[in-house]
Amino acid sequence: MLCIGSISCSDDEYSTRIHELLIKKEYTFEADDETSDLSVTVTFRNEDLSNYQANSNADWCTVTIDPVASTMTISVEENNTFEERKATVTLLDIKDGVSSRSFTVTQKQNDVIRVVDGEGPTYQVGTDGGQVLIHLESNVSYTVQIQQDVDWITLPGIAGTRGLQQSQVILDVAKNNTEKERSAQVTIKNEASGAMTIVLISQAFKAYMTLIQKEFTVDELGGNINIYVQTNVSFDCYTEDSWVTKGSRDVINDNTVGQKISIAPFTEKKSKRTSSVSMQNVTHGFDYNVEITQTRNIFIQESNINILTGGSQKLTLYNANSEAVLWKSNDESVATVDDEGVVTGVSVGSTMITVASSNGIHTDNVSVTVEKPADLKDKISNVWQDTFTPYDDVSVLTNLMNTITNNSEYDLLVNRATLYCDDVVMSNREYNESSGFLAVGKSLEFKMDIPVEKEEDTEVRDTTYADDGTMVVEIKTIPGKAKENTHQYLLVWEYTYSNETFTYRCEYPKQKAAESRKKYARRNRRR
Numbered sequence: 001m002l003c004i005g006s007i008s009c010s011d012d013e014y015s016t017r018i019h020e021l022l023i024k025k026e027y028t029f030e031a032d033d034e035t036s037d038l039s040v041t042v043t044f045r046n047e048d049l050s051n052y053q054a055n056s057n058a059d060w061c062t063v064t065i066d067p068v069a070s071t072m073t074i075s076v077e078e079n080n081t082f083e084e085r086k087a088t089v090t091l092l093d094i095k096d097g098v099s100s101r102s103f104t105v106t107q108k109q110n111d112v113i114r115v116v117d118g119e120g121p122t123y124q125v126g127t128d129g130g131q132v133l134i135h136l137e138s139n140v141s142y143t144v145q146i147q148q149d150v151d152w153i154t155l156p157g158i159a160g161t162r163g164l165q166q167s168q169v170i171l172d173v174a175k176n177n178t179e180k181e182r183s184a185q186v187t188i189k190n191e192a193s194g195a196m197t198i199v200l201i202s203q204a205f206k207a208y209m210t211l212i213q214k215e216f217t218v219d220e221l222g223g224n225i226n227i228y229v230q231t232n233v234s235f236d237c238y239t240e241d242s243w244v245t246k247g248s249r250d251v252i253n254d255n256t257v258g259q260k261i262s263i264a265p266f267t268e269k270k271s272k273r274t275s276s277v278s279m280q281n282v283t284h285g286f287d288y289n290v291e292i293t294q295t296r297n298i299f300i301q302e303s304n305i306n307i308l309t310g311g312s313q314k315l316t317l318y319n320a321n322s323e324a325v326l327w328k329s330n331d332e333s334v335a336t337v338d339d340e341g342v343v344t345g346v347s348v349g350s351t352m353i354t355v356a357s358s359n360g361i362h363t364d365n366v367s368v369t370v371e372k373p374a375d376l377k378d379k380i381s382n383v384w385q386d387t388f389t390p391y392d393d394v395s396v397l398t399n400l401m402n403t404i405t406n407n408s409e410y411d412l413l414v415n416r417a418t419l420y421c422d423d424v425v426m427s428n429r430e431y432n433e434s435s436g437f438l439a440v441g442k443s444l445e446f447k448m449d450i451p452v453e454k455e456e457d458t459e460v461r462d463t464t465y466a467d468d469g470t471m472v473v474e475i476k477t478i479p480g481k482a483k484e485n486t487h488q489y490l491l492v493w494e495y496t497y498s499n500e501t502f503t504y505r506c507e508y509p510k511q512k513a514a515e516s517r518k519k520y521a522r523r524n525r526r527r
Contacts, residue, residue, distance in 0.1 A: 211230075397516075403443050
């Protein structure tokens, strides 16, 4: 500053000019020399400063007067404290010893924002997130700035202060669902002074995945199940069979997801079926299998049955829990069913037999076709056996036996067997339920002795004469010789099944008779 003074007078006429000096009432300095100078020089032109003395009441503030240069230099030391400070400087006129002048020197506080745990620390946060408490020492108000484009750190509250006091910044860190580590800077800053500190929030990621339940049993009706997965990673769901399909997902809470699985109704005639659902996260090596078992409570083991009118068949019931069941025929004019599951054919046609649990929840059915019994001639076989006996150098048929075998799938009841000789009934045999029962795969025999036929007897006259000359005539009868049997034999079997009666004709083949006759003839000649 410039000061214009008058020419000094003699000592006798001395008058102080200390009050005319152009001096501010207050000089202000920053806390350190990083932002401003820590001294100022005031220049007083044409002023004699040799009679003035400057005194400061603070040792951090010094004032120096240079009479030659007519300057006053005010200097302050760096303010290492955290509060603003003031010093009073007094100018004294030492010549008159009375006059004085004072002004104030103010030095601003050393603005500080400091993390108690150390400068620029890193705060580690777990995968599930939580709160971070940043403990500060600060003598200024501050703002908290979270790194741009970071939305997983939020600021629910902040405490600012003046004067060096303890305070804290509270940060909420969200759960880390990114499946990798992440970090962000948080700046705590006083915009006016530029005082600030930077902290780094680093959040780890530790993958986990567990299944609350790994085995499920589902009723034959099907429906939905929920596979609850506790995890912090994404996962894929794969099903093994077409009757198991994946559906939507529900977020239950922060770490639990419910995966819906749909199970189709189970109609196969089996007690159970199994399948697997795989829950996978390839990146983190998670692979869990969920076993699903679907069971049937009741079912008829037969798929479709054919029975004959009047015939019966007992259905085979699988009943896992020995439930009380009800049987029903959709059309009793075609087939009926009793409480034991025995189906009886009534008339030709088709119907459905249904079985249901007493509560009606579990059911199954079978298709029944009722047919009219068919002739089983193609399912029955027969074998002829014959016996020839030698008479008068002739082999004569003396016995016949026919054996029939039941190759069908039905038990038969033989009612009678009739043997015809040249279309004339030769023999007739009746059978009852015991003697005529012909089970599947079994055989029945018919035996018949055949009478030997002979040629007619002849008479021979033998004439002789007695001694007296009388003629004597003697008639002799010569028996007829046995003759070959050339008759045609036919055996007719009459049998019944499913309330229908059929006949099975067995003709004794002429070719076989000729071959047998020759065979026996050769044997007899050898004898």
